[in-house]
Amino acid sequence: MSESPITIVLIEDDSHIRRFVHASVQSTGIHVLDAENGRRGLALAASARPDLAIVDLGLPDIDGVEVIRQLRDWSSIPVIVLSARTREDEKVAALDAGADDYLTKPFGVAELMARIRAHLRRQNRNAAVTAETSKICFGDVAVDLELRRVEREGQPVHLTPIEYRLLVSLIRHAGRVLTHRQLLQEVWGPAHTDSAHYLRIYMGNLRRKLEHDATQPEHIVTETGVGYRLVGVK
Secondary structure, three states: OOOOOOOEEEEEOHHHHHHHHHHHHHHHOOEEEEEHHHHHHHHHHHHHOOOOOEEOOOOOOOOOHHHHHHHOOOOOOOOOEEEOOOHHHHHHHHHOOOEEEEEEEEEOHHHHHHHHHHHHHHHHHHHHOOOOOEEEEEEOOOOOOOEEEEEEEEEEOOOOOOOOOOOOHHOOOOOOEEEEHHHHHHOOOOOOOOOHHHHHHHHHHHHHHOOOOOOOOEEEEEEEEOEEEEOEEE
């Protein structure tokens, strides 16, 4: 018996973009369900239980940020935003609402498909993680979450408690853009969500300890004006 195909819900009011994305994604063997507005998209997501959602922000009935918030009330599937909105505060609002990634229109099909594949891999990896799964690697860094041990090139790396919590937060959401606010809330707590200078200092320390070149990080990467993303996790 064959496995069920991967299903994506596409919530986009522009009919040309909707048809274009539908055809491009479905040609790779992924099943795509379309919705032209937020209410229809949420209903489709609730009934079809898709593996991923693509959401436009400028919808005719409900703002896309609100669609993401409502989706996050009951689902943890990856959400990729497609939008013509380019302001950083609008990107941050979508990511803070629970989106995992953001692509600005116009966009390339190759990049969209690469992001879809990356988030589906992360979703599958997270689903496979059990209480016994504790070892995570990226580059020449190995992290044993059970033993709270970090090594680089086989040598122990000392992290302060805050640096370690920051690293664990990045690992838990590997591949996903985490906004400054999300990281501050997870690591420092809700009273410090406006203390971005703390985050910059500790992120710099973490990069100096774990990256080959802290000024050109390969794994703990900056999403300018938005936040950070951990890439290359195995």
